[in-house]
Amino acid sequence: MSATVGGHVVCFGEMLLRLSPPAGTPLARADALDLHVGGAEANVAMALAGMGHPARMVTALPPNGLGQRAIAALGEAGVDTRAVVRSAGRMGTYFFEYPSGPIPGRVTYDREHSSFAQVRPEDLRFDDALDGAALLHMSGITPALGPNGVALAKAAVDAARRREVPICFDGNYRANLWSAWDGDARLILNDLVSQATILLGNHRDISLLLGEELEGSGPERRRIAAQRAFDAYPNLELIASTARHVETGQVHRLAARVDRRESCSQTDEVRIAPIVDRVGTGDAFATGILCGWLEGVELARMAQLGLKLAAMKHGRPGDVLAVTPEEVEAFDLSGGDVIR
Template sequence: MMTQGRTGGDTKPVVCFGEMLLRLSPQGQIPLAQAGSVAIDVGGAEANVATALASLGLPTRMLSVVPDNPLGRKAIAAIGASGSDARFIATAPGRIGLYFFEPPAGPIAGRVTYDRAGSSFALADPATLPFAQALDGASLLHMSGITPALGPDGVALARAAVAAAKDAGVPICFDGNYRANLWDAWDSDPRAILTELVSEATLMIGNHRDISLLLGQTFSGDGPDRRREAAEAAFAHFPNLQLIASTARHVETAGTHRLAARIDLRESHWQTDEVRIENIVDRIGTGDAYAAGMLRSWLKGGNAQDMAKSGLALAALKHGIPGDMVLVTEADLEAFDPAGGDVRR
C-alpha cells in the first residue's frame, strides 16, 4: 500500500509544535551532584524531529515559544542552523525549560532531572501563537503528548494546535511520548486528554503500552501478535487513524541495545529484524530520530517497509551522536549499514 504524504510537486513543509529545551550534561560521566561544569545542547522532542527532517533536505517549520534572552536566542539559532524555518518561534517573558542528563556509567543507569516548570512555552496563551500562519500550505502537523502533560495551559496549547490543523485541513502526526513524571505533577487525566487528541490524528507514534493507556485494556498476545492486536484495537477506536509507528527495544547493557521498528496500517503491517547497536554514545532523542526517519519516507509516499526501515536507520544512527538532535544528510541515511563499522573511504 502506498501512503501519500504530499500532493504532487515539491514537498510541503512539516510543522513541528512543542516546547524547546536546553539540555545540560556533566562531562566525563561525573554525577550531577559532583559536577563543576556542563555541556549545553538544544533539544525538545518536536524540535528534534524538525531539525532531523531539515538536515535530510525536507522543509520544516518550528512552532514554539521561548524567552527573549540569550538562552531563547540560542534555541532559535539551533533551529535555523539545521535549515528549519524558525520564523514561527514566538518570544515571551519568562524562562526556557531545562533538563539535566546524567549518562549511564557502568552499572549506573542514566537519569534525567527536569527543571522546566513555568517556562515561557508552558504558560503561553494559545491566542498569541501564529498557528494559522505556520500551518498555511503545510503537509503535516507533528506534535506530542509532552505538551498536554505540562499542565492545564499545556492542554490548552495542544487543543489549539489540533483545532488550527483541522481548520487548515492539515493532517496530524501525534507522538505519545508519555511522561509519567509530568502528568503526575498535577491533577491530570492523561487517558481522557490523550484520547481526545489522538482521535484527530492521522498518524500515531506509540506502542501497545500507549494504546493500552488510551483504551484502558490489555492485550493478550506476545511480541508482534500483541502489537498487531493493539493496533487493530486502536484503528477500531480511532476512525481517523491510518498509521501507527512503533519500535521495540531490548537492553542488553547500557552500551548495547537491540532495536526493531514496526509500521501498522489498517490493511497490513511490517516489522523489521532487530539491529544490534553497540558502543552507544547517547540514546536520548532516538525516538524522535525514528519519528523523523519514518516521516521522511511517509512524506515521499513510501510503503510500510520503507517507513520502518528509514525510521530504524535514523534511530540507529542517533545512538552514535551526542546531544538531542541528529543532523545527517540523505546520503548518510541511505548509506546506513547495520553491520557496518569500518571507515568509509
C-alpha cells in the same frame, strides 16, 4: 506506493536546553556542563530539515540569550523560525547524566514557569504557520505540562483540523509530568489522538489510551494492539513503533514496526553497541517514519528508514540527529569498517 506529499511540516512543542556533566560524573559533583539544544518536537524539525524536508517550528522562547541560542540552533539546522514567538518566562532546561558502567542514566527537569508553559494559545500563530503545511507534528509532552499545556495542544489540533492538515501525534507519555497535577491523562490524550492521522506509539501507549492491558511480546500481539487502536480511532491511518530490548546500559537491540489498517511491516532486530547517547532516538525514529510518509514509500521501506535513523542517533551525542539522505543511504545497520 502512495504519492509524495508536498508542503512543509509544522513541529509544535517546547524547546529545552540540555546540560550534561562529563560521562561518569554525577551532577552533584559536576564543575562543567555541556549544552545541547533540544526538545522532542524540535529534534524532529531539525532532523527533517537535514533530510531535505521543509520544517517550521511553533514554540515560545524567552527574550534573552538562552532563547536566542535555541533560535540559532533551529536556524543552523535549516528550520523555518517565523512562527517562534518571544514570551515572558524562562528557558526550560533539563540535566542529563550519562549512563556509566552499571549506573543508569538520569534526567532531572527544571522547566516550571517556562515561556512555553505560560504562553497563551492565541499568542501562537497556528493558522499562519499551518498555511500550506503537509503535516502537524506534536506530542503528548505538551498536554502533560498542565492546564495551559492542554489548551495549547487543543488549539494546535483545532487549527490543523480547520485547515485540513493531517496530524502526527507522538505519545511520549511522561508519567512524572502528569503526576505533578490532577489532569486526566487518558481522557485528554484520547481527545487529541482521535484527531490524528499518524500515531507514534507502541502497545503500552495504546493500553494507556484504551484503558486495557495489551501485550507487546511478538509481532502477532503488536498487530492486535494496532488493530485495537484503529478500531477506536477512525481517523488513524498509520501507527509506528519500536521494540527495544536492553541487554546492558551500552548494548540494546531494536526493531521497528509500521501498521496500516490492512497491512503491516516489521524489521528484523538490530544490535546497537556501544551506545554514545540514547536521548532523542525516538525522535530520530519519528523523523524516519515521517520522511517515509512524505515520500510515499512502501511500509517496509518506511520501517527500515525509521530504524536506520534511530540506530544512527545512538551513535551521536546531543538531542538531535543531524544527517543527510546520502549519509542515511550509506549507513549499514549491520555495522561496517571505516568509510574512506
